[in-house]
Amino acid sequence: MTTYYTKEHEWLRVDGDVATVGITAHAAEELGEIVFFEVTAQGAIKQGDSAAVVESVKAASDIYAPVDGEVVDANPSLADDPSLINSAPEADGWMFTLRITDASQLDGLLDAEAYKALIG
Amino acid sequence: MLETPLLALHKELGARIVPFAGYAMPLQYPAGIMAEHLHTRAKAGLFDVSHMGQVSVRPLDGDMASAARAIETIVPVDVVGLKPGRQRYGFLTNDKGGILDDLMIANLGDRFLIVVNAACKAADTALFQSVLSPTCEVEPMDRRALIALQGPEAEQALARFAPAVADMKFMDVIQTDFDGLDVIVSRSGYTGEDGFEISVNDADVERVARALLKQPEVAPIGLGARDSLRLESGLCLYGSDLDETTTPVEGALEWAIQKIRRADGGRAGGFPGSDVIQRQFAEGAPRRRVGLLVEGRAPIRGGAPLFAEVEGGEPIGVVTSGAFGPTLQAPVAMGYVATPYAQTGSAIFAELRGRRTPVTVAAMPFVPPGFKR
Incomplete structure (x- = not known):
């Protein structure tokens, strides 16, 4: 399994052709307390399309598809406890799984070191 | 970007600073919006609202009643009947009955203190000057900070420094001292909780804020929680819930226009847009x-x-x-x-x-x- 990061502060853990997607601890900290999470995409989506939405007390934020794919599952735990995104953003607070349709796009993403450099 | 005199303190407390109405303001502190909101409802929260405009209107001849009548030509509430030591909510209207700004007006005995929204303060001050300056000295209090201490434990925390506040009721306003500093305190706020707003010289506000923050009940609260607190309490944010196209009747603010200013009242009308507003009182909006x-x-x-x-x-x-x-x-x-x-x-x-x-x-x-x- 390899973990990639995006400039939009998402992570994806790739196992075969399926990626588990969430937001980074840095992004969760920036958003503040999450009160609602919903996957909004259905079927095939393109890299950069809005796939889900997180709502903090203050504002709504889109979560983008990191690569082309099809949304497979949403994290069922987040319906009852969206605060998992704050408490465990890179583990139990995962958001959805995506069946990757263009694996070559992974080459354009960041590794942990590059992401760390991005957020300073 | 404009700064309040508490910006350095906000940064020291770890605030996330955002632009708001031209000012660098704290959105939240490390505790976060949710915790700050709940703390204010349970104990006491300290807010920096120094971006808001404070304008002093002092009658040149000392006649507060005539100054009140002059203010009533632009503010459709009962200002003449506002007793010394009392404050009330009001607004400025345009000739279509729309709201130019909402405000608080306090009778300090020898002058009125009007608190207006940050984004509107230049326009409001110009309007006050053009309408009131023949008979009143209109002075924007640019060197004056404003902080709010809000929540059920606000009184006990503030009374340690300004004991007179314990005798105040909602919408009372007094000039008192806070540990030797001159302050103007009103028992009011923007959270739906009991609480106070404290007007103090820029040079002294950090001392007041630090003293209050040392009290066990008090935590610093940012604009994020201020917004969720006022919204839960049904209070309007000017620019979002009220603007130049919304009238007081549309805005469900009829309660703020006392009977004496309505049709058949003793001082009915006489403010911009009164024809529209009185008609809406009669017929609905x-x-x-x-x-x-x-x-x-x-x-x-x-x-x-x-x-x-x-x-x-x-x-x-x-x-x-x-x-x-x-x-x-x-x-x-x-x-x-x-x-x-x-x-x-x-x-x-x-x-x-x-x-x-x-x-x-x-x-x-x-x-x-x-x-x-």
Whole structure:
């Protein structure tokens, strides 16, 4: 399994052709307390399309598809406890799984070191 | 970017600073909006609201009644009847009855102190000067900070430094001293809780803020929680819930226009837009500001259109403010709807991400107020 990061502060853990997607601890900290999470995409989506939405007390934020794919599952735990995104953003607070349709796009993403450099 | 005299303190406390009405202001501190909101409802929160405008209006001949009558030509509330040591809510109107700004006006005995919104303070001050300056000295108090201490334990914390505040009731205003510093204190605020606003010289405000923050009840609170607190309490944010196109009747602010200023009152009308506003008092307005409760946990936000039916039809209104209410643990919103839909319990729909979500018109405030009457 390899973990990639995006400039939009998402992570994806790739196992075969399926990626588990969430937001980074840095992004969760920036958003503040999450009160609602919903996957909004259905079927095939393109890299950069809005796939889900997180709502903090203050504002709504889109979560983008990191690569082309099809949304497979949403994290069922987040319906009852969206605060998992704050408490465990890179583990139990995962958001959805995506069946990757263009694996070559992974080459354009960041590794942990590059992401760390991005957020300073 | 303009700065309040507390900016360095906010940064020291770890605040996330954002631009607001031209000022660098704290959005939240490390505790976060949810915790700050709940702390204010449970104990006492300290807010920097120094971006707001404070304007002193002093009658040149000392005649407060004639100054009050002059103010009444632009503010449609009972200013003449506002007793020394009392404050009330009001607004400035335009000739269409729209609201130019909402404000607080306090009678300090020898002058009025008017507190206005940051984004409007230049225009408001110019209006006060043009209307009032023949008989009054209109002085923007640019070197004056304003902080708010809000919550059920605000009184006990503030009274340690300014014991006189313990005898104040909601909307009283006094000039007193805070540990030897001259301050003007009103028992009011923007959270729905009991609390105080404290006007103090820029040079002294950090001392006051630090002294209050050392009290066990008190935590610093940012603009994020200020917004969710005022929204749960049904209070309007000028620029979102009120603007130049909304009248006091549309804005459900009839309570702020005392009988004496309405048709058949002793000093009826005589303010910009009074024809429109008096007609709306008699006949109603085409739309009305209402509270909205949302099913589920997804907040609806300002700008979301409102519909009568789950499908089709034209919008019947729009959401003007929406957030997640930390005390209610549910989304809360307010907005304008066509008057036939404005009754409490009216079942309508808000469009959220392309889908229509059921919402119910609800009485405000959403949480019971904690005022000490």
